[in-house]
Amino acid sequence: MAYLRRFTGLALGLISLCLVITGSVAVDAISADVGISVESSGQRAASEGLPQSKIVKKSAKTTDQYYAAQLDKLGIILHPGTEHREDSKPTAATSRKCKSLVYQTLMKLPAEQRNQLSDLTLFYTEDGRRGLGGSGSIVLRCLNVTDAELVSVFTHEMGHIVDGSYLEGSADGSASGFFDFDEPVKIDDPSSEFYKISWDSESKVKDDAVDLDFVSLYAMSDPFEDFAETYAYFRLHGPEFRKLLNSSSMLQEKYEFMKNDVFGGEEFGGIKKNLNIWERDYDVTVLPFSLRTFLTNGLKTAQTT
Numbered sequence: 001m002a003y004l005r006r007f008t009g010l011a012l013g014l015i016s017l018c019l020v021i022t023g024s025v026a027v028d029a030i031s032a033d034v035g036i037s038v039e040s041s042g043q044r045a046a047s048e049g050l051p052q053s054k055i056v057k058k059s060a061k062t063t064d065q066y067y068a069a070q071l072d073k074l075g076i077i078l079h080p081g082t083e084h085r086e087d088s089k090p091t092a093a094t095s096r097k098c099k100s101l102v103y104q105t106l107m108k109l110p111a112e113q114r115n116q117l118s119d120l121t122l123f124y125t126e127d128g129r130r131g132l133g134g135s136g137s138i139v140l141r142c143l144n145v146t147d148a149e150l151v152s153v154f155t156h157e158m159g160h161i162v163d164g165s166y167l168e169g170s171a172d173g174s175a176s177g178f179f180d181f182d183e184p185v186k187i188d189d190p191s192s193e194f195y196k197i198s199w200d201s202e203s204k205v206k207d208d209a210v211d212l213d214f215v216s217l218y219a220m221s222d223p224f225e226d227f228a229e230t231y232a233y234f235r236l237h238g239p240e241f242r243k244l245l246n247s248s249s250m251l252q253e254k255y256e257f258m259k260n261d262v263f264g265g266e267e268f269g270g271i272k273k274n275l276n277i278w279e280r281d282y283d284v285t286v287l288p289f290s291l292r293t294f295l296t297n298g299l300k301t302a303q304t305t
Contacts, residue, residue, distance in 0.1 A: 133157030
């Protein structure tokens with residue numbers, strides 16, 4: 001079923017199929033835009049006579065405070081989590097951490113894409129959908145997920161924002177044959193070209209499309225989830241995605257679309273791992289990647305990776 005441009009999320013209670021990297025960013029992972037002078041944790045521990053572990057925790061808190069404050073300055077309307085779930089109960093620490101990760105992830109996406117995000121709701125419960133996204137809005141669950149999973153889910157939801165708001169057709173354009181609820185997707189909407197790779201309509205996969213033509217099994221839900229999963233996989237799992245190209249000509253087309261039509265010819269790196277190109281995980285948001293590398297340099301890579 002299609003969901004209007006795409007206010008949907010990954011299903012409640014998806015079981016993590018892989019281990020996901022956890023933990024906060026180390027002191028030396030603070031990126032240049034922080035503007036905070038930070039000496040090494042060892043130097044500070046020696047000078048202040050404190051255990052190094054306490055210095056690291058203090059530095060991580062300072063870093064998250066800075067990034068959380070930066071998110072407040074972006075002009076995005078931040079809604080209290082109770083608007084989505086009445087039982088949302090953030091603490092200072094969980095709010096700071098979630099807002100920090102969201103801001104840092106946004107800064108790793110093209111400015112013209114992140115500027116499409118107008119409303120953001122962060123809610124703090126142990127259960128519920130991990131993410132909802134579309135029509136310029138994202139709702140994100142900040143508890144009971146690892147840092148890396150939160151970044152992955154948020155990137156997936158930004159894929160829906162890019163699909164529905166950044167890539168658009170003309171108001172008076174003819175219909176492409178795809179519908180988002182009752183709204184026709186215009187034929188000059190670039191997204192329609194992506195949908196046509198594996199889909200005959202918003203609810204029917206092409207007869208010759210198989211699971212190997214998608215980056216995940218969840219991507220087979222509909223063209224919109226296909227787009228969002230492919231967007232997140234391209235951005236966070238570049239080396240893996242490029243390995244999969246040997247298994248599917250449709251995936252080759254999707255990779256080229258993301259590279260040329262969404263990311264302006266840029267490609268990305270990530271961890272390199274043993275990969276069975278003849279299998280697909282259910283959901284790309286639980287796949288492991290180097291969170292610290294992503295937050296420090298964005299996983300940029302040459303085309304040779």
